[in-house]
Amino acid sequence: MPLPTVIIPGYLAGAEPYQPLEKTLAQHGVRAFTVPLTRWSWVPTVGGRSIQPILAAIAATVAQAKAETGCDRVNLIGHSAGGWVARIYLGDTPYDVHQRDRDRPNCWSGHRHVQTLITLGTPHDSQERWTRKNLNFVNQTYPGAFHEGVRYVCVAGKAIYGDRWRTWFTYNSYQLTCGEGACWGDGITPIESAHLEGADNRILDQVYHSPRPGLAWYGTPSAVEQWVTALA
Numbered sequence: 001m002p003l004p005t006v007i008i009p010g011y012l013a014g015a016e017p018y019q020p021l022e023k024t025l026a027q028h029g030v031r032a033f034t035v036p037l038t039r040w041s042w043v044p045t046v047g048g049r050s051i052q053p054i055l056a057a058i059a060a061t062v063a064q065a066k067a068e069t070g071c072d073r074v075n076l077i078g079h080s081a082g083g084w085v086a087r088i089y090l091g092d093t094p095y096d097v098h099q100r101d102r103d104r105p106n107c108w109s110g111h112r113h114v115q116t117l118i119t120l121g122t123p124h125d126s127q128e129r130w131t132r133k134n135l136n137f138v139n140q141t142y143p144g145a146f147h148e149g150v151r152y153v154c155v156a157g158k159a160i161y162g163d164r165w166r167t168w169f170t171y172n173s174y175q176l177t178c179g180e181g182a183c184w185g186d187g188i189t190p191i192e193s194a195h196l197e198g199a200d201n202r203i204l205d206q207v208y209h210s211p212r213p214g215l216a217w218y219g220t221p222s223a224v225e226q227w228v229t230a231l232a
Helices: 016-027 039-045 052-069 081-090 129-141 168-178
Strands: 005-008 032-034 074-079 114-120 151-158 200-205
Touching: 005 016, 005 052, 005 081, 016 032, 032 052, 039 052, 052 074, 052 081, 074 081, 081 114, 081 129
Parallel strands: 005 032, 005 074, 074 114, 114 151, 151 200
Antiparallel strands: none
16 A cells, blocks of 8 residues: 655645645545645745745654554655755755754654655756755755655656747746756746656656646646556
């Protein structure tokens, strides 16, 4: 039977939009726990500030999932920014890139508790100024599929090609992330940024970054079927 799974919402997202994904996973025999965030939970992190409150919430939810199921390990699913935040949670190195965090205890070292990390449309690298301090810490401290005991599965959507004139928003989003707007991605995250060296990297055709009426996203049942086997 699959291990319990903890879902980490994307940036500025709460837990509620992930309830349909929890139900879809349940149909595959996976008991899921979404980190109980709200949009307001992310406010202290705006502008590239410390994401320590999110890390603490992940650690608490992992502990809850283990206690309620009696399992000694869990799987993680990180959507969008939730994926790179999860990579910080996995690590042993104190997250102290912000002055206010240097006297706080490290409550994670999560690789001891995690079997598989699945990231969905996660910008694992970015040229956006507000993300650099946190993402530089992630990629310099835990490059690629860093922890040998954790399976990394990185899922990217191939839905929109960035075009300076036809898909202006997407083009600029890709350019801010990887430095090149004319490429494929999920409408927000370009494929190359959603993958990690050494991971099981996957591409899903016609899958968009977030839920949109009439369009498939990573949590749509047909998309879930293409990555849920990694939780076995």
